[in-house]
Amino acid sequence: MKKKKTGGLPLSRRVARRVEELKPSGIRRFFDLVVGRDDVISLGVGEPDFPVPWRIREEMIYSLEKGYTSYTSNIGLPELREGIAEYYTRFGVTAMPEQIIVTAGVSEGVDLAIRTLIEPGDAALIPEPCYVSYKPLVEICGGEAITIPTVPDFKLNYDMLMEYKEANAKILVLNYPANPTGVSYSKKELEEIADAVNELDLIVLSDEIYAELTYTGRHVSLAALNGMEDKVVVFNGFSKAFSMTGLRVGYVIAPPDIFAGMLKIHQYCMLCAPITGQIGAIEALKSLDEVDRMRAEYMRRRNFVVKRLSEIFEIKKPEGAFYAFPKISSTGMSSEEFAEGLLMKKNVAVVPGNAFGECGEGYIRLAYAVKFDKLKEAMDRIKEFVEEYGKS
Amino acid sequence: MESVELEVLRLLEENARMKDEEIAEVLAIPVDRVREIIKKFKDDGVILKYKTIVDWEKVQEDFVYALINVKVSLTREKGYDDIAKRIAKFSEVHAVRLVSGEYDFQVVVKGKSLKDIAFFVAEKISTIPEVRDTFTHFVLRTYKEEGVNLFEEEEDRRLAFVP
Numbered sequence: 001m002k003k004k005k006t007g008g009l010p011l012s013r014r015v016a017r018r019v020e021e022l023k024p025s026g027i028r029r030f031f032d033l034v035v036g037r038d039d040v041i042s043l044g045v046g047e048p049d050f051p052v053p054w055r056i057r058e059e060m061i062y063s064l065e066k067g068y069t070s071y072t073s074n075i076g077l078p079e080l081r082e083g084i085a086e087y088y089t090r091f092g093v094t095a096m097p098e099q100i101i102v103t104a105g106v107s108e109g110v111d112l113a114i115r116t117l118i119e120p121g122d123a124a125l126i127p128e129p130c131y132v133s134y135k136p137l138v139e140i141c142g143g144e145a146i147t148i149p150t151v152p153d154f155k156l157n158y159d160m161l162m163e164y165k166e167a168n169a170k171i172l173v174l175n176y177p178a179n180p181t182g183v184s185y186s187k188k189e190l191e192e193i194a195d196a197v198n199e200l201d202l203i204v205l206s207d208e209i210y211a212e213l214t215y216t217g218r219h220v221s222l223a224a225l226n227g228m229e230d231k232v233v234v235f236n237g238f239s240k241a242f243s244m245t246g247l248r249v250g251y252v253i254a255p256p257d258i259f260a261g262m263l264k265i266h267q268y269c270m271l272c273a274p275i276t277g278q279i280g281a282i283e284a285l286k287s288l289d290e291v292d293r294m295r296a297e298y299m300r301r302r303n304f305v306v307k308r309l310s311e312i313f314e315i316k317k318p319e320g321a322f323y324a325f326p327k328i329s330s331t332g333m334s335s336e337e338f339a340e341g342l343l344m345k346k347n348v349a350v351v352p353g354n355a356f357g358e359c360g361e362g363y364i365r366l367a368y369a370v371k372f373d374k375l376k377e378a379m380d381r382i383k384e385f386v387e388e389y390g391k392s
Numbered sequence: 393m394e395s396v397e398l399e400v401l402r403l404l405e406e407n408a409r410m411k412d413e414e415i416a417e418v419l420a421i422p423v424d425r426v427r428e429i430i431k432k433f434k435d436d437g438v439i440l441k442y443k444t445i446v447d448w449e450k451v452q453e454d455f456v457y458a459l460i461n462v463k464v465s466l467t468r469e470k471g472y473d474d475i476a477k478r479i480a481k482f483s484e485v486h487a488v489r490l491v492s493g494e495y496d497f498q499v500v501v502k503g504k505s506l507k508d509i510a511f512f513v514a515e516k517i518s519t520i521p522e523v524r525d526t527f528t529h530f531v532l533r534t535y536k537e538e539g540v541n542l543f544e545e546e547e548d549r550r551l552a553f554v555p
Contacts, residue, residue, distance in 0.1 A: 027553045034552040046554040051546060132555045179555075296394070300403075300418035307417045349552050372418075 022136050026355035033343055041378045043366040044349040046179060048243040048322070050297075052280070053290040056242065059283040060276050068275055074267040076102025076251070077278045083285040084251050091211055092224025093234065095253045101266055102273045102281075106209045106235045106250040108266070111137050113205050113233050113252065114171075116261035118143035123169040125202070127156045128357030129180055129325070134173045134205075135357075149359035154181040154316065154325070157189070161196035172197065174222065175207035177214055180356045180365035181325040182302075182318020184210075187220045194225045203258070204232045209250070210321040212241035212291050215299045219320070223253065230255045233262075238277070240321075241291050242284040247277030298322050301368040301375055308379040309366075312386050322369045325353065329362035332391030338364055341389055346381040396421055400429045401438070408442035447542050449533075455502055457486070457531040458509045462497040464522045472496070475522050484512050495527070506530060 027044075034040055051057075075081065081097040088095055103109040110133060118124060120142030126134050128147045135145040146167050150156060156174065174193070177184040185193070197204055204222055211219040223232035237250030250273075254262055302317075305324050309315045313326035328338045335352035342348050353363030368375055394402070399419055403410055412430070416423040433439040448455055464475050472490055479499055480488045487500040499517070503509035510528065518526050534542055 025555060027555055030553050031551075040552065042550075042552040044553040045550050047550055049548065049550070296399075296402075303420040304414075304418045307420070351553060351555070355555065376414075 018140055018142065022139060025132055027132075027351055030339065030343070030349070030351070033340065034349055037343075037347060040343070040347045040349055041370065041374050041381070042349040043368065043370060043375075043378055044351050045367050045369060046323075047245040047369065048240060048294070049369045049371060050243045050294050052243050052247070053284075053287055055287055055290075056244070056280045056283045060247075060280040063276060063279040068279060070275060072102075072272045072275050072278060074263060074272055075100065076273060077275075077282065080278050080282050080285075081251075083282055084253075087285050088221070088234070088236075088253065091208070091219050091221040093221045093229075093253065095223075095234075099253050099256070099259055101252050101254070101259065101263055102278060103237075103250045103252060103266065104248040104270050104273045105239060106207060106237045107133060108248075108270055108273075109235045109237075109250050109252040109262075110134065110173075110205060110207065112262040112265050113235075113254070113258065114138055114143070115141055115265055116258055117171055117203060122171075123167050125161070125164055125167065125169045125172040127160075127174065129154070129353060129360035129363070130173070130356055131175055131179045131207070132355065134175075147357055147359075149357070151359045151363075152314075152316070152327070154178065154183045155185070155189070156193060158192040158196045161193065161200065165200060169200065169202060171205055172202045173205045173207065175209075177210040177219070177318070177320025178323075179210065179321055180323050180351070180353070180360070181316070182321045182323045183316065184214055184216065184219070184319040184321075185222075186216075187225075190220060190222050190225060194222065194228055197231060198227065202231070204228075205235065206232050207235045209235065209237055209240050211236060213295055213298055213322060214320040215295075215302060216319045233258055238281045238284050241294075242281075242287070243294070244277065244280060244284065247274065247280055249273050249277040249281045298368070301372060304372070305366065305368045305375065305379065308383070312383060322367055324366045324368060325360075325363050326366070327362055328353075328364050330391070331386055331389070333389075335361055335364055342382065342385050345389065346385045348378050348381045348385070396425075397429050397433075400426060401433065404430075404439070404442075408444075445538050445540050455504065456506055456509055457534075458501050458503070458513075459529045459531065460499040460501055460513055460517065461495040461527040461529070462499055462517065462523055463495045463525040464497065464520075465524050467522065470522050475520065478520060479517060482512075482516060484509075484516075495525070 080102055081100045084100050085095050085097045114137045118138055118141040123144045123146050124138040126145055126147050127150045138145040206222045208221055221234055223229055223234045234253040238244040306317050309324060309326045313328055315326040318324055335354045339350050339352040351365040353360030396419055403415055412423050412426045415426045476488050479485055484501050484503060485499055486502045489498045491498050501509050513526055513528055517523060
């Protein structure tokens with residue numbers, strides 16, 4: 001019999017401790033529950049239901065026919081970076097193409113930035129509930145993730161940040177419009193945050209992947225504010241606005257020193273973002289009408305979902321993204337009990353709020369990235385579920 | 393952002409059976425306002441009719457469509473509008489458009505058979521004094537109608553849970 005190689009360590013010790021100590025994603029368990037069930041309406045999907053606009057797909061198909069299958073420059077195709085620089089002026093940011101790295105989605109970008117900035121012992125401020133990756137990425141670098149609970153408004157402000165003065169944190173991770181809560185910030189609110197950022201001397205990782213899906217006017221980037229350009233790393237991409245999730249194209253706009261650090265890691269770990277996606281992204285920037293069409297449809301769904309949910313739950317009206325985050329604790333159930341019960345009894349999949357941080361307990365996240373008919377049916381089923389199983 | 397009036401039109405254009413209450417919900421306006429907007433559009437002749445897009449091939453209802461390109465000669469007395477109206481009034485005629493290019497009108501004719509349409513064109517369209525020439529193209533298959541693809545849409549391949 002062949003002997004298993006363990007590198008001289010017992011099997012249980014092969015995986016690095018800092019990896020072993022990471023908590024697995026809270027959503028995992030629900031994958032197993034949903035397997036084999038028919039007629040499930042999933043509001044658990046954090047990606048658009050619209051297909052990639054056909055003109056973008058055509059460009060990608062054509063590029064494959066022409067043989068565009070090689071690596072690109074580490075930082076990405078020049079035409080794409082120029083396009084991004086011009087495009088980002090709509091959010092108030094004047095960036096040079098030389099400041100932009102095209103990444104394999106925002107996920108890679110955030111990882112690069114955290115690895116570039118965090119040394120063991122450095123602290124990162126992370127408002128919760130928030131997207132699932134920020135905290136583990138900080139911890140994997142030996143950093144300390146200090147979560148700031150933002151319930152019930154889900155918004156960070158000057159005073160809240162200043163309470164963490166003693167933490168001596170190095171970075172703040174901000175995501176707006178936010179997954180899972182849908183909240184966003186006006187220019188005025190961002191100015192307040194910028195004041196605290198200055199006083200605490202923070203570097204901000206500004207995850208703006210849902211920027212195009214803002215329903216309260218045009219998104220403003222934190223990097224657009226006076227004096228912020230040197231303190232903010234902007235992340236965005238093509239996944240949400242153009243439905244290009246699986247094509248993995250994101251980008252970062254970073255101050256020169258941080259840019260240089262991130263590029264080093266990027267060239268070793270990723271080399272470049274997939275070329276097909278990059279070519280699609282160039283076409284996407286010429287297809288902004290498609291985004292307007294999709295945004296309008298998301299906004300209608302948002303209005304509908306908020307109206308229906310507010311008849312049952314306490315809910316804050318989302319300002320962007322495609323998520324609603326109602327408070328379900330009035331049913332007497334925990335987030336996980338609710339999500340599991342709703343799936344088992346009514347075949348509607350949602351994500352328990354505590355998957356996005358402890359303070360998300362008592363909430364659920366619903367993604368309204370599904371066709372209107374299904375959304376209607378799902379709302380009816382949720383209502384039935386609460387009437388039948390909720391505490392009256 | 394578009395005005396709420398235009399948004400109502402867009403929703404109805406997409407789905408004529410959408411209920412007033414649903415329109416109110418998705419636009420976050422009172423249902424009375426929706427009714428008022430629709431009434432005004434009907435009164436003003438903006439909303440003309442509610443129709444259904446049918447894939448007739450699926451029910452073996454054999455209609456034949458043809459695109460007839462029509463060249464006309466204008467006279468002092470008879471302009472495009474006059475000729476177009478004359479063509480449009482036939483119940484067999486589905487659509488009439490004035491177009492640029494080689495010919496003047498594109499006429500869509502609906503009939504029970506190829507012969508049916510051929511005779512209609514020969515007897516009713518070609519005989520109009522101002523009509524100089526007609527070119528008939530029979531429709532063999534329709535792939536997209538009124539912005540709706542008449543073929544199977546792609547399936548949803550997303551995972552049930554994505555953080």
